[in-house]
Amino acid sequence: MSIDYADRIPNNVDLHEDRRLQRALESWQPSFLGWWQNMGPTLPTEDVYLRTAVNVGREGWAHFGHVAMQDYRWGIFLAERDGERKIAFGQHKGEPAWQKVPGEYRSDLRRLIVIQGDTEPASVEQQRNLGATAPSLYDLRNLFQVNVEEGRHLWAMVYLLHAYFGRDGREEAEALLLRNSGSDDAPRILGAFNEETPDWLSFFMFTYFTDRDGKYQLGTLKESAFDPLSRTCEFMLKEESHHMFVGTTGIDRVVERTVQIMVEHDTDDAGPHGAIPLSTLQKYINFHYTVSLDLFGGEQSTNVANYFTAGIKGRWMEERRKDDHTLLDDSAMVDAVQDGQVSQIEIPALLGLNQDLRGEYVADCENGLTRWNSILERSGLPQRLVLPHRAFNRKVGVFAGLHATPDGTVVTGEEWDAQQGKWLPTAEDKTYVRSLMRPVYERGKIASWIAPPRNGINGKPFDYDYVHLV
Numbered sequence: 001m002s003i004d005y006a007d008r009i010p011n012n013v014d015l016h017e018d019r020r021l022q023r024a025l026e027s028w029q030p031s032f033l034g035w036w037q038n039m040g041p042t043l044p045t046e047d048v049y050l051r052t053a054v055n056v057g058r059e060g061w062a063h064f065g066h067v068a069m070q071d072y073r074w075g076i077f078l079a080e081r082d083g084e085r086k087i088a089f090g091q092h093k094g095e096p097a098w099q100k101v102p103g104e105y106r107s108d109l110r111r112l113i114v115i116q117g118d119t120e121p122a123s124v125e126q127q128r129n130l131g132a133t134a135p136s137l138y139d140l141r142n143l144f145q146v147n148v149e150e151g152r153h154l155w156a157m158v159y160l161l162h163a164y165f166g167r168d169g170r171e172e173a174e175a176l177l178l179r180n181s182g183s184d185d186a187p188r189i190l191g192a193f194n195e196e197t198p199d200w201l202s203f204f205m206f207t208y209f210t211d212r213d214g215k216y217q218l219g220t221l222k223e224s225a226f227d228p229l230s231r232t233c234e235f236m237l238k239e240e241s242h243h244m245f246v247g248t249t250g251i252d253r254v255v256e257r258t259v260q261i262m263v264e265h266d267t268d269d270a271g272p273h274g275a276i277p278l279s280t281l282q283k284y285i286n287f288h289y290t291v292s293l294d295l296f297g298g299e300q301s302t303n304v305a306n307y308f309t310a311g312i313k314g315r316w317m318e319e320r321r322k323d324d325h326t327l328l329d330d331s332a333m334v335d336a337v338q339d340g341q342v343s344q345i346e347i348p349a350l351l352g353l354n355q356d357l358r359g360e361y362v363a364d365c366e367n368g369l370t371r372w373n374s375i376l377e378r379s380g381l382p383q384r385l386v387l388p389h390r391a392f393n394r395k396v397g398v399f400a401g402l403h404a405t406p407d408g409t410v411v412t413g414e415e416w417d418a419q420q421g422k423w424l425p426t427a428e429d430k431t432y433v434r435s436l437m438r439p440v441y442e443r444g445k446i447a448s449w450i451a452p453p454r455n456g457i458n459g460k461p462f463d464y465d466y467v468h469l470v
């Protein structure tokens with residue numbers, strides 16, 4: 001399954017054998033490049049040490065080298081096809097996976113692909129100005145790697161729209177470049193993708209918490225009966241793991257620096273010494289975690305029940321689940337609000353699948369907290385970072401409109417408003433974080449508020465020339 005780089009659009013789907021599709025995608029390509037010029041990274045660079053996919057197999061799938069970003073070879077890469085693949089769940093369980101879109105599921109599938117596709121360019125737009133304040137060349141390179149791969153993930157969804165959804169697919173592909181993050185007239189579809197990513201702390205939080213929603217959503221689409229979608233998501237997940245690595249180790253390094261300063265100056269407040277105070281880190285965690293929880297949809301959803309029954313969206317690790325994979329007779333406990341208080345109710349399992357996925361995600365998020373707390377613990381500090389309660393600061397689902405504190409206590413709207421500055425980043429916190437964001441573009445140097453990474457990229461040292469600026 002090696003990739004054909006001789007084509008104008010690199011691909012491993014034999015694009016040259018379908019002239020109409022090739023022409024349609026080639027006519028979308030200039031729109032994509034125009035979007036990248038206008039909405040992509042703003043910092044001018046000569047070249048960047050980037051990885052490019054050269055194969056989709058298990059071993060050695062990526063090539064690393066310095067590339068001018070506008071010449072990056074965005075393309076279409078699907079994981080290898082398993083000709084024997086059977087549908088693993090829902091009413092079509094046991095039937096062969098679909099190579100075409102069944103008419104009755106066309107609009108639901110298109111909707112899911114559009115929502116997924118919409119998030120990818122949105123994140124590039126959110127991060128476009130971060131190059132101006134990168135804490136090191138290593139971090140700058142990682143930002144650009146994430147950006148080009150999100151651009152490629154847009155290509156992945158656009159390929160599906162063009163290849164399988166005819167004219168309305170082509171129209172949706174155009175529209176993906178017309179909506180913009182934070183726009184008043186044509187915003188991105190999901191809430192978290194209209195929030196700002198104005199500083200590098202937000203970037204690391206975004207790549208830890210929001211990219212991780214991507215991991216779980218892609219994991220459920222990888223189970224899809226629609227085989228081209230499944231194969232696309234399988235390969236996207238491979239690329240995605242680096243994005244979460246950037247988030248996890250980015251926050252590790254921020255905590256590490258904060259802890260160093262706290263110990264060195266024997267203080268609870270690292271702020272006056274040029275690092276990010278733990279209390280500010282906690283507020284950023286509270287914000288990014290809760291807006292990411294909103295990305296899982298409602299706790300009770302007929303949409304997700306229909307997707308599952310139809311076979312178009314499965315569960316995380318569907319094939320490892322020990323049940324009948326149709327869930328027709330099963331029930332599940334989901335969050336509810338009763339008499340103004342947080343509680344749980346029993347509902348048909350099919351309706352509760354958004355919460356099922358959210359539960360997997362939350363457990364994974366906990367791992368980050370364990371890592372960061374172990375940095376505090378190793379340094380002998382008693383403070384700990386925590387994930388807030390799932391009812392806190394929610395805009396989607398049963399908790400939307402409820403005023404819950406980070407520990408889950410329900411309070412009045414007035415009390416919540418009066419205290420929210422203790423829980424979520426205030427204008428002052430954001431201004432302070434921004435004041436630390438001064439670019440460090442010298443090889444081997446690092447900003448004051450973050451520790452250097454333990455290792456470089458692809459075996460290169462930290463002081464490697466990862467980016468050549470103009």
Ligand code: BYC
Nearest residue numbers: 116119123190191210211214217294295297298301303304
């Ligand atoms: N914002 O039935 P419900 C990634 C709407 S991230 C605004 O509970 P459902 C990435 C919903 O559309 C992963 N609206 O929702 C990360 C519905 O509207 P209608 C992206 C929302 O459908 C970082 C209504 O509320 N991929 O890849 O079960 C960087 C009722 O809701 C929101 C996907 O999300 C919201 N947050 O679940 C780069 C996968 N939530 O029908 C990339 C595809 C709900 O009443 N999407 N609504 O008009 C899905 O699977 C589902 O659409 C959702 C929502 C899980 C998002």
